[in-house]
Structure formats: C-alpha cells, structure tokens
C-alpha cells in the first residue's frame with residue numbers, strides 16, 4: 001500500500017503578518033525553521049524515501065530541512081504551488097476593501113467558480129494537485145514519499161479526496177508544518193483509490209502553530 005505524507009511549509013514572515021502570499025513568497029521565520037526541523041524528526045521515524053516540494057521558496061526551504069534530516073533526495077514539482085491569488089497577493093488581510101474581502105471570501109465560502117481577479121479557481125488548483133499526487137503512483141514499489149505544499153492547496157486536495165467539490169466551504173485547518181497522510185489502497189469498507197488516513201497532525205511541534213488567521 002502506498003502511503004503519501006503531506007506537509008504544509010513552516011511559518012513565514014508574511015504568515016505572521018497576515019499578508020497574502022499565494023504564488024508570491026516570503027522567508028521562513030525562526031519559528032518556521034524550527035517547525036521544519038521538528039517535522040523532519042518525525043519524517044525520519046516514518047521512513048520517508050522521497051521529498052517532493054512545491055517550487056516556491058518557503059516550501060523548498062522546509063523541504064530542504066526535511067530532506068537533510070531524512071537523507072533522501074528532494075525534487076520540485078510546480079503543480080504543488082499555492083493557489084494563485086491574483087491581484088491580492090502581497091496584501092495585508094486587514095487592509096482589504098469590502099469588495100476585495102468578498103473576492104477572498106469566495107475561496108472559502110463555497111462559491112462555485114470563485115476566484116480573485118487575475119488568480120486561479122479552486123477547481124483549477126485541484127486538477128494540478130491531483131496530478132502531482134497521482135505522480136506518486138509512478139515511484140518504485142516500496143517508496144514512501146512526502147510532499148511539501150501549502151494550506152489552500154493541501155486543504156483542497158484532502159477535501160476533494162473526501163468527495164467534496166474543490167470549491168466547497170473550507171473547513172479543514174492545516175497549521176504550519178502539520179502532517180497529513182493519504183493511502184492508495186483497495187479495502188472492502190472504503191472506496192478504492194486514495195483515502196485519507198490523517199489530516200493536520202501537529203503532535204510533533206513543541207509550540208502552538210498558526211493557522212492562516214493567527215489562531
């Protein structure tokens with residue numbers, strides 16, 4: 001049975017400042033680096049054989065720390081990027097106008113086809129995230145890959161595997177350096193294919209991690 005681990009990157013400067021990143025980028029904070037070291041320790045105990053990271057800087061840095069801990073190769077897959085958040089990228093959430101906040105809300109409140117102007121829809125992102133997940137099926141037998149990606153991207157991937165539409169109301173909290181797992185399997189009591197084993201586990205972190213609203 002193929003097990004695929006999923007990690008959201010460590011805390012970044014803009015996460016802490018509540019600035020919207022999307023496919024823009026900011027560096028890990030010192031806390032984010034520590035979170036990455038702690039999830040790396042957990043990854044060592046899981047027998048990870050491959051690290052596959054989104055090509056953005058915050059995920060690459062997190063993946064490098066995990067790969068160094070595990071002593072396994074790291075590759076980059078741009079399909080694991082965060083949602084393209086168009087004209088709102090780099091903005092402080094607290095400064096959005098009402099219209100801009102409505103655009104942002106469409107991503108989380110179940111609006112079919114919702115997108116920020118100049119950005120990507122959740123359905124478009126789901127297509128590329130599933131392609132990246134399915135790529136794991138081509139790895140040699142016995143592989144245990146770990147994918148490093150983003151909050152919206154991984155939340156959408158997990159939710160769609162559970163059968164929700166990509167644009168469904170967002171109800172899964174994935175904190176920085178949380179760990180999730182998908183298995184590809186045939187079971188008499190589950191639908192065949194990808195199933196969710198766990199989502200958003202932060203038991204390896206020694207201090208509270210932020211969700212996107214700094215809670």
Ligand SMILES: O=C(O)[C@@H](CO)OP(=O)(O)O
Pocket residue numbers: 008009015019020021022023082149150151152212
């Ligand atoms: O892009 C962002 O600002 C956030 C939104 O959830 O995603 P992440 O920090 O996971 O890249």
